[in-house]
Amino acid sequence: MERTAVNPWAWSVGMGYNQGEIVSGHTRTLYCSGQTAMSGEGKPQHADDMAAQLALSLDNLESVLGEAGMSLANLVRLNVYTIDVDRLFEHYGVLASRLGAAGVAPSTTMLGVTRLAIPDLMVELEGTAVACGERERQVGGFRCSEW
Numbered sequence: 001m002e003r004t005a006v007n008p009w010a011w012s013v014g015m016g017y018n019q020g021e022i023v024s025g026h027t028r029t030l031y032c033s034g035q036t037a038m039s040g041e042g043k044p045q046h047a048d049d050m051a052a053q054l055a056l057s058l059d060n061l062e063s064v065l066g067e068a069g070m071s072l073a074n075l076v077r078l079n080v081y082t083i084d085v086d087r088l089f090e091h092y093g094v095l096a097s098r099l100g101a102a103g104v105a106p107s108t109t110m111l112g113v114t115r116l117a118i119p120d121l122m123v124e125l126e127g128t129a130v131a132c133g134e135r136e137r138q139v140g141g142f143r144c145s146e147w
Helices: 050-067 086-092 092-101 133-136
Strands: 002-006 020-024 028-031 076-084 107-112 123-131
Touching: 020 076, 028 133, 050 123, 050 133, 076 092, 086 107, 092 107, 107 133
Parallel strands: 076 107
Antiparallel strands: 002 020, 028 123, 076 123
């Protein structure tokens, strides 16, 4: 699989995301439901702690990706929903550093919303990831490599 960043302007790269990404040669696409600060038992965690909710939402997104044999490095799209954009930006480094450590800058949209599905939740992350399938890695002449 090949990824090509599309950035007609450089400012977004400094904030940790690309304006767009061309993905070619991929064979598996994972569309993740929105991940929030929920425990494994489905209970909301870290009421009124944006940084902790953001970190747990990322952990949960990574768990879904991992279950599909992927990681944050496979993320090509990230939608961020929050009830408080200003407060989220105070802790945006939590998200940016984890994406940076994975070597990825997915195209991203952040939206301020009135509320999320469960009242104590403040942030939700919805991702799309792509990866090569095992068959395509084995077929001669097919250009597909994990990054």
